[in-house]
Amino acid sequence: MRLWFNPASPFARKVRVVAREAGVDKRIEEMSILVSPVKAHPDLARENPLVKIPALSTPDEGTLYDSTVICDYLDSLHRGMSLFPKTGSERWRELRLQSLCDGILDAAVLMRYEGAVRPEALRWPDWVAGQMGKVRGGLDALERECAAWGECFAIGEITAACVLGYLDFRFPDESWRASRPALAKWYEKVSQRPSMKATVPA
Ligand SMILES: N[C@@H](CCC(=O)N[C@@H](CS)C(=O)NCC(=O)O)C(=O)O
Numbered sequence: 638m639r640l641w642f643n644p645a646s647p648f649a650r651k652v653r654v655v656a657r658e659a660g661v662d663k664r665i666e667e668m669s670i671l672v673s674p675v676k677a678h679p680d681l682a683r684e685n686p687l688v689k690i691p692a693l694s695t696p697d698e699g700t701l702y703d704s705t706v707i708c709d710y711l712d713s714l715h716r717g718m719s720l721f722p723k724t725g726s727e728r729w730r731e732l733r734l735q736s737l738c739d740g741i742l743d744a745a746v747l748m749r750y751e752g753a754v755r756p757e758a759l760r761w762p763d764w765v766a767g768q769m770g771k772v773r774g775g776l777d778a779l780e781r782e783c784a785a786w787g788e789c790f791a792i793g794e795i796t797a798a799c800v801l802g803y804l805d806f807r808f809p810d811e812s813w814r815a816s817r818p819a820l821a822k823w824y825e826k827v828s829q830r831p832s833m834k835a836t837v838p839a
Contacts, residue, residue, distance in 0.1 A: 639666045639694040640707075641681055644839045646672075647742050647803035648704040649691040654795050655708040657832035659715045665693075674750055705735065708792055720791045734782070734793025738800045741775035744768040745800070749807050772804075772811075780817040790827060798827050806838040 640656075642649035656662040670690065672678055677688040684700040685692040692702045693710065701707050712720045722728040748768045751760060779797055786794050801824045804813050814821035827833060 638664055638696065639668050641668050641670055641684060641690050641692040641694075643669055643671060643690055644836075645806070646690050647746070647799045647838075648739075650799045650802065650836050650838065651704045651796055652691045652693070652707045652711070653836045654799065654832045655711050655720055655792070657835060658720060658790065658795065658830075659711050660717060661711055661714045664714070673754065675754060705739070708795075712792075720795065722791065731791050731793040735796045737775055737778060738793065738796035741772050741800050742796075742803060744771040744775075745803060745808065748772075775800075776813055776817060776820065780820045783820050783823045786823065790830065794827070798824065798833060802828075802833070802838060 640649070640652060642653065644650075653662070653667070656665055670678055670681060672681065672688065672690050681690070681692065682688045684694060685702045687702065689702065691704050691707055692700050693707045694700045695710065698710065701710055709721055722731055745768070748765055751765055751768075779800075783797075790798075801813070801820070804811055
């Protein structure tokens with residue numbers, strides 16, 4: 638299998654952490670590429686019409702995207718503890734947490750593009766403030782919820798860890814820890830997992 642990714646992408650990190658937690662990472666060839674929302678990468682465009690990473694070329698199911706689908710697929714390849722609970726409230730708890738964290742990442746990545754890609758004359762501060770409001774509101778929800786996560790590190794918690802890693806990487810001045818001590822403590826602990834250490838953004 639070939640994973641189209643970039644080490645800086647938080648969505649690709651989700652996939653790489655899941656691959657390691659599921660023990661299937663050795664079956665994946667990681668192909669690092671640079672993507673831009675305004676200049677389509679021609680090789681990636683042949684695999685994913687949205688020209689986004691992550692994308693996973695598989696031997697049996699063609700090329701899969703986006704991160705939620707790829708993670709679910711990788712989870713189907715192993716027999717250990719499932720990272721996507723199949724039934725009951727555990728399932729909905731994990732999927733909702735994943736959606737919350739994907740939403741925070743969507744807002745954070747859009748802000749990153751606004752600052753790094755959009756020409757200065759076209760920037761719109763109110764729009765950036767709106768995205769930052771989603772990031773902060775989402776983080777406040779994680780702070781309220783994280784006490785209930787215990788030792789669990791399934792798809793929802795994995796995505797939460799990738800959110801916090803991305804904020805440290807791209808928005809170090811945001812100081813998200815200042816008003817979220819429980820989340821900071823949780824993140825300090827999960828950052829020590831081999832899957833997280835092996836995928837620190839660069
Ligand atoms: N919902 C997608 C989001 C993927 C995404 O936004 N990837 C970014 C990199 S972090 C990308 O490829 N951007 C290029 C573009 O927007 O054209 C997922 O979960 O995989």
